[in-house]
Amino acid sequence: MPADSPTSAFDSSTWRYAIVVDASSSASSLQIFEWRPGREGRLPEVVPAPRADDPGAEAPWETRVKPGLGSFSERPGEAAESLVPLIEYALAKVTDPQRLAETSLYLRATAGLRLLEPEEQAAILASVDSYLETTPFGSTSARVISGAEEGLFGWITVNYLLGHLHHGGRFPTVGALDLGGASTQITFQPLDYPRQHGHEVALGDDVYHLYTLSYLGLGQDQAREAVSSPACFLVGYPTPQGPGTGDFDGCREAIRDSLAAPCSEDESPCSLFGAYQPALYGDFLALSAYAYITRFFGLEERLRPEDLAAAGRVFCSRDWSAWVAEEPEIADDSYLPTYCYGAAHVVTLLTDGFGFPADTERISAPFRVQGTPIGWTLGALLTELAGNPATN
Secondary structure, X not given: OOXXXXXXXXXXXXXXXXXXXXXXXXXXXXXXEEEEOOXXXXXXXXXXXXXXXXXXXXXXXXXXXXOOHHHHOOOOHHHHHHOHHHHHHHHHHOOOHHHHHOOEEEEEEOHHHHOOOHHHHHHHXXXXXXXXXXXXXXXXXXXXXXXXXXXXXXXXXHHHHOOOOOOOOOOOOOEEEEEOOOEEEEEEOOOOOOXXXXXXXXXXXXXXXXXXXEEEOOOHHHHHHHHOOHHHOOEOOEEOOEEOOOOHHHHHHHHHHHHOOOOOOOOOOEOHHHOEOOOOOOOEEEEEHHHHHHHHOXXXXXXXXXXXXXXXXXXXXXXXXXXXXXXXXXXXXXOHHHHHHHHHHHHHHHHHHOOOOOOOOOEEOOOEEOOEEOOOHHHHHHHHHHOOOOOO
């Protein structure tokens, strides 16, 4: 691990707490971090709380509640109430009054709120802000982040944890692929500055020129509802369109049709819906649902589309009724049947959408890097603490 990686040992008296709430489409998740300013020209050091070098350190301080804030569009006053268990959890962890007064809490909402009308978003955020102002944290803020920010924050997280930042660009960076319930993002550093969807990211003394594009509605839950093909469910599984047929390749075809769009000369080369995308460059880490789907199908951390397709075909062909008869408890797992669609969705996004070869070795999908859970929240916190905008 590089000497200036975020887990380097320093005087613990300089550490402070910071809290990030990820208000996603399906849930609100809170994570407590510890941080301190970096050395001159360097990013702050950020680690999940409690730090591993603390005596009696336990599991990372994180918790979540369902549903997501977007579920409260018709009753925005209840949005704040849904966060009470999260705040109570944080206050049970950060108990010292002085440290509490120095702690900032950042609530950042993603595609679940981006899907709502502006006035609905505003009503929910007003409810949340009013509640957070009553808490004893030193400062609080709540806002909706853009799809581009979500992609960039994920990219910052993985490259920070891998030790690829802080070195004046001397180390190659990795791309980030993120798949949530309502949106999906691709972010990487191409060989040349992209002519569309380019972002300049300032991190300490270094500046990175990145391509990032977010697709609202292509998260696995939203996209599955839009495709709604019986081919995408296990054989015999009841759907509004009829019993599932477990046809993995037929499901892929239905998904592919929903993504297709002509690619104009100005947008070439292009990706999903004909959007411009420069040539893929470097290795990629796949976050969130990518990691869950990869692990579910027993692929460990290496995500090869052809391997996932092979496993998906076997899984989709299972007879749902026979499976339930053998193992009745699985009927209570409402998410289990969605993995047939999930595998087809991921394979189609990666190959037909983003242009990865089916046998690519460039994508890994770990849950953790250097022992730290990966997602966009650490990257969002870094940009707040560094005082640098994420994009221009």
